[in-house]
Amino acid sequence: MEIYKIPFRAMACHCEVVIAMQSKDDAHAIAQKAIAEVQRIETKYSRYREDSIVSCINAAAGREAVTCDDETWSLLKYADSLYQVSDGLFDITSGVLRRVWNFKVPQIPAGQDLEQVLELIGWGGVRLEEQRIQLPKAGMEIDFGGFGKEYASDRAASLISHQGVQHGYVNLGGDIRVIGPKPDGQAWMMGIQDPRKKGALTATIPMLAGGLATSGDYERYFEVNGQRYCHVLNPRSGQPVSHWRSVSVLAPLAVVAGNCTTIAMLKETDGLAYLESTGMRYLAIDNEGRMHSDSHSESR
Structure with a gap:
């Protein structure tokens, strides 16, 4: 059994499907189905596309409710649960902050500009009823960027698994979902980037299954x-x-892993206590370069 790596680009990042199979043609055929699923999700939920459901919801802000299909509704309900468990810190209406923060330009926004945008943030005021969503204020937006890649990674991995693949993983720009170990039973070794040395690793984590x-x-x-x-x-x-x-x-799923990392970042000094409360394995580096991990984590 050979290991085949099929690279592609989606969601503004480098991606890869890794599959262990007897046949190269079969591996590539299954990988293409996974890639198509990632592209479907990107097309459906991209805020950059006028025809996406996200853009339709945003365009109706302050005017009317939008009826959602089952998949979109489940993601909105999931976003609502994340808002609740994070005490309002995980808020999918906060993407409007990009109007005043441009990280390609070293410029701190003016206080007045920031205040105007903050008035448009507030998932707590969004109406979710009978599979319909209504953003209460004109100019409000939702954005699935907080868990879109992780969701796509899980979906693609699930599709591959249902095709009979038992060994491999999907990596969407570092959001990883492992289907199963290498053919010899060994773990895949996933590198964690050093946050201060580009191209260097701060740790390597063995994975047999689950999300990172x-x-x-x-x-x-x-x-x-x-x-x-x-x-x-x-x-x-x-x-x-x-x-x-x-x-x-x-975590068991990439989307769960991703939400935990984001919420921990947002909780700042309370992030460590939050990570401990999840029961998940974690590796965190604070602003002084100190490394923190759960008691089960192994780094090399």
Whole structure:
């Protein structure tokens, strides 16, 4: 049995389907189905496409409710549950902050501009009834960027598994879902990027199954007067978080791992207690470079 790696690009990142099979043709055929599923999800939920369901919901903000299909409704209900368990920190209406934060330009937004955008954030005011969603204020938006890649990774891996694949994984820009171990039973070794040394690893985590995700302050950021401003933004203050350099979590699903990392980043100094409460395996690096992990984590 050979291991085949099929690279592709989606969701603005480098992606890869890895499958162990006897036949190269079969491996590539199954991988193409997984890639098509990722592309379907990207097309359906991209805020950059005017015909996506997300854009339709946003366009109706302040005017009318939008009826959702079953998949979209389940994702909205999931977003609602994340809002509740994070005490309002995981808020899919907070994407409007990108109107004042541009991480390609080292510029801190003016206080007045930030205040105007903060008025458009508030999942608690969104109406979810009878499979319909209504954003109460014109200018409000939802954005599935907080869990879209992880959801797609899980969906693609599930599709591959249902095709009979027992060994392999899907990696969407670091959001990983492992289907099963290598053909010889050994774990796949997944590297965790060093948040301060590009191209270097801070740890290697063995995975037999499940999901792995990492959030950090090194993906999109700028520095002003020696202070780092990263793209993970608190929906209440509109300010970048600053306590964690990176948080990685292992969970049964990639989407769960990703949500845990984001919520931990947003909780800042309370992030460690939150990670412990989840019961998940984790590896976190704070703003002073200290490494924190659960008692079961192994790093090499």
